[in-house]
Each structure stands twice: as structure tokens, then as C-alpha cells.
Amino acid sequence: MSEYQFLAFRAVDRPLTDRELVYARNQSSRAEITCWRFENEYHFGDFSGDAVGLLRHGYDAHLHYANFGIRKMALRLPSGLPLPNSVWAKYISLEGLTWKKDSRGKGGVLTLNPYHDAGDLEEIWSPGEYLDNLVKIRNQLLTGDARVLYSLWLCAAADQYGSPDIIEPPVPGGLTECLELCGPVMEFFGLDPMILVAASEGAPTLPAQQDQQHCRDAWIEALSQRECKGLLRKLLVDNAAVVKAEMLAAIRESAPSKNWPCAALGRTFAELLERTDVLRTEHEAKAQKKREAASRRKAARQECERQDRMKQMVNAPQKWLREATTLVEARGTNNYKAAAEILADLRDAVGGDEGAQITGKHAAHLAMKHPTLTHLKSSLRKRGLLE
Structure with missing residues (x-):
């Protein structure tokens, strides 16, 4: 497997100044750089610039992916974490999730960087698609949404060297309602988004949202x-x-600070994973039943349509022979299959020796007229229309 890395930054709140652009260009000679974005792919070599420095010089969101194990997200929060220290400290307690405060002011950088060995997780082919979701997560976090912090904690707890017996922090209300928002970041770090449903069991409901x-x-x-x-x-x-x-x-x-309702449920990360597996199995079983029911409905509908068509065929067999010919002359495997279906239905509609003779003669005529169309002859044989 060849080496691949994707590294990107996004400016969200404002474009970079000319001075900040100079700083960004000093970090890489190969990246595509504008006042709103910084992006590069590596098939050899590595990024030698300062990621935290770029986040402190204009950019607001950072994603780094490498197929040899690196999966990293970082967010610049100019006003600091929008929750009291007594709250957010319970979530930022793992090595894979860190807060680095600026030397001046209230701002800082929140980084999610759990460790994974190469091959631990499924490869991601379009990591850049996660950038828009990362920006949405940042925007929601800035409003004081504790669910985002809890979701990031789950990703950090999936660190290869993390303990499965680690106890979860307080569980915010309304986790299931943020599946669309936080689900992609779960997938990026190799977690089943269903873990948010597992974690929501026993937690408070979603609080009223401020307009x-x-x-x-x-x-x-x-x-x-x-x-x-x-x-x-x-x-x-x-x-x-x-x-x-x-x-x-x-x-x-x-805006007034949010007091997001939380519950101390005291479950281990391993227990959450086990419950997630159970919920996923149940979900897949229900989905399979729905697919089977939908398939039966479709088959019944198609059979009704077939019966209606066969009634028409009895009154005008020549019309349907011409229809089969038209499909064959249009070429294409799907058209050959459709032509064979028409002839088979016509045989059954007319019935008896007469139906077999009409359709068998026409199938032989088509095969003789188009001797090189092997897919056509195969379709006719599968329907019992050719020897």
C-alpha cells in the first residue's frame, strides 16, 4: 500500500490578512493556499509546518489524515471553550483530546488526535469530505453544545492505548438528535455512530434550544x-x-451561558461499545425485514403489471413481436433481457403449442439475424426460447 496523506485548514470566521497569508506560505511550498483555505496531498514526504501556528494565524479548522494511522482534527476557539472549566474539564481528560490555551487572551486550540496503528481502521478515500462537517461541529461547539464535547471524548476514548474500563464523563441530553452532526466524526475515527444512541439511554432529553x-x-x-x-x-x-x-x-x-442537562451514568467505554453492537444488530435486523417486505411488495406489483401486459398480448401478439425486435436492434444487454422477457410472457399469454411456436420462431429469427450477439442468444436460452 502506497503512502497517502491529506492535510487541510479552513478559515471560517474571517479571511486571512496579508500578513497571515505570508505566514501560511512559509509553512509549505506545495500547498494550495488562499485566504480561506490551505490544502495539500502527500504521496511522499511530510508536512513540516506548524499546524497550531496556522490555527493561531487565521485558520479555524484543521484536518489531517494519513493511511498509516494519523487521524487528527483541531479547532481554533477564539473565545475559549464556551463552557465553565468545571464542566469541560470532565471531557478533556484523555491524551487524545487536548486543549492548548493561547499565551494571551481567552482563545486556544482544541485537538482530537487519538492513536491508531496502520490498518486498524478502514481506509478513507475522500478525507476532504469531512471538512464541512468539522466546520459545523465547531459552530455548534461555539454555542456551548456539550454533546459535541461528549462525542469528541468518545473518539478520544477509542485510542489504541486507551483503557476500555475508562468511565464516561457526564452524558448530555439529546445525543440522538445530534447523530447527523456528530455521526461523520464518529466514522472518521472508526466508531459506529450508533454509539451515540447507546450513550443516550438513561440520559436527559434534549433541552429547549435558544432561538x-x-x-x-x-x-x-x-x-x-x-x-x-x-x-x-x-x-x-x-x-x-x-x-x-x-x-x-x-x-x-x-448570550446567556447554557446549563446543558447532563447525567452521570458511570458506564465504561467497553460497556458502551457492547451496547452499540447490540443496537447495531437489532437495527440491521429491522432494516433487513423492511428490505424483504419492500422486495415482496415490488415483486407483487411487477407480477400484477406482468399479468396486465399479458392480457394485452393475447389481443395483439404481432405488436409485441415488433417490440422485442425494436429492443434487440437498439443493442445492449439490458435490452436483450427485456426482449427475452417479452417473448417469454407472450408465450405464456398465448399458451399451448401456438404460444411456443410463435415465440420460438421469432427467437430463432432474431438469433439468425444477429449471429454475433452472444448476450442476446444467452438471454433467449435462459427463457427457454432457443435450443
Whole structure:
């Protein structure tokens, strides 16, 4: 297996400044770099730049994948973790999930980097597809959603050298409602997203969600006339994306802190995995029953359609012989199968020696007219229309 690495950064809140772009270009001579993205693939060699430095110089989200074991995500949180220290410290307690605070200010970098040996997990062929999901996770985390932190803890607990007996942190309410959001990150780190359903058992329900539009409206209404004019001047002079990012950050900071309901259930990571296996088996069994029922309905519907068509065939056999000929002349394996089906249904519709004679003669005619069409002759033989 040849070596492959994918490494990318995304700017979310605002574009990089010219100075930050210079810094980014100094980190790699091969990457595709813009004020919104930094991306590169490696089939040999390695990234020698400073990933944390890039996150502190404009970029907000980082993903690194290598088919020899590396699976890493990192998020830049400019205002720090949006939960009290007493809350988030319970989730960021493993080696694979770390918080590195900036030397100045409240911001920092949250990194998820559990260890996996090469071959431990299934290979990912399009790792870049996970970037949009990573940005969504960051946006939700900035609102104080404890479910995101719990999901990242699960990924960190899957570290090869982690203990299966490690006890889970408090379980936030509403985990099943974030399957669409957090499911892809589970898959990226080799976990069945069904583990969120297993973890939700016994946890609180989803709390009432605060309307984001209401928060924005409240912040705008609280602005003085002088502050409104100041923002308008900045929009006319400065980069509009930067000004918007500053306003959104101010709105987040002005919103009341969330007290997300959690339950201390005290399960081990191994117990969660075992319960996930049970739920997955049950889910697959139900899905199989649904598929079988759908298949039976489809077969019944097709048989009704076949019977209706056969009634028409009795009254106009020549029309259906021409239809079979038209399909054969259009070429293609599917057309040959369809032509053979028409002739077989016509044989059954007319019935007896007459039906067998009409369709057998026409099948022989088609085979003689198209001697090189082996797939046609094979389809006719499978239907008992040719010797």
C-alpha cells in the first residue's frame, strides 16, 4: 500500500490578512493556499509546518489524515471553550483530546488526535469530505453544545492505548438528535455512530434550544446609536467579513451561558461499545425485514403489471413481436433481457403449442439475424426460447 496523506485548514470566521497569508506560505511550498483555505496531498514526504501556528494565524479548522494511522482534527476557539472549566474539564481528560490555551487572551486550540496503528481502521478515500462537517461541529461547539464535547471524548476514548474500563464523563441530553452532526466524526475515527444512541439511554432529553435569531435581535436592540454608526463606518472601511465575524463573536459572548442537562451514568467505554453492537444488530435486523417486505411488495406489483401486459398480448401478439425486435436492434444487454422477457410472457399469454411456436420462431429469427450477439442468444436460452 502506497503512502497517502491529506492535510487541510479552513478559515471560517474571517479571511486571512496579508500578513497571515505570508505566514501560511512559509509553512509549505506545495500547498494550495488562499485566504480561506490551505490544502495539500502527500504521496511522499511530510508536512513540516506548524499546524497550531496556522490555527493561531487565521485558520479555524484543521484536518489531517494519513493511511498509516494519523487521524487528527483541531479547532481554533477564539473565545475559549464556551463552557465553565468545571464542566469541560470532565471531557478533556484523555491524551487524545487536548486543549492548548493561547499565551494571551481567552482563545486556544482544541485537538482530537487519538492513536491508531496502520490498518486498524478502514481506509478513507475522500478525507476532504469531512471538512464541512468539522466546520459545523465547531459552530455548534461555539454555542456551548456539550454533546459535541461528549462525542469528541468518545473518539478520544477509542485510542489504541486507551483503557476500555475508562468511565464516561457526564452524558448530555439529546445525543440522538445530534447523530447527523456528530455521526461523520464518529466514522472518521472508526466508531459506529450508533454509539451515540447507546450513550443516550438513561440520559436527559434534549433541552429547549435558544432561538439564534432572538439572540441577534436582542444584541442589535441593545446597541446605542453611536455604536450602530461605528459599525456602519467599519463596514464601509474595513473588510466586511472581518466586521461580521467580530459582531457574531460579540453576539455569542452576550448570550446567556447554557446549563446543558447532563447525567452521570458511570458506564465504561467497553460497556458502551457492547451496547452499540447490540443496537447495531437489532437495527440491521429491522432494516433487513423492511428490505424483504419492500422486495415482496415490488415483486407483487411487477407480477400484477406482468399479468396486465399479458392480457394485452393475447389481443395483439404481432405488436409485441415488433417490440422485442425494436429492443434487440437498439443493442445492449439490458435490452436483450427485456426482449427475452417479452417473448417469454407472450408465450405464456398465448399458451399451448401456438404460444411456443410463435415465440420460438421469432427467437430463432432474431438469433439468425444477429449471429454475433452472444448476450442476446444467452438471454433467449435462459427463457427457454432457443435450443
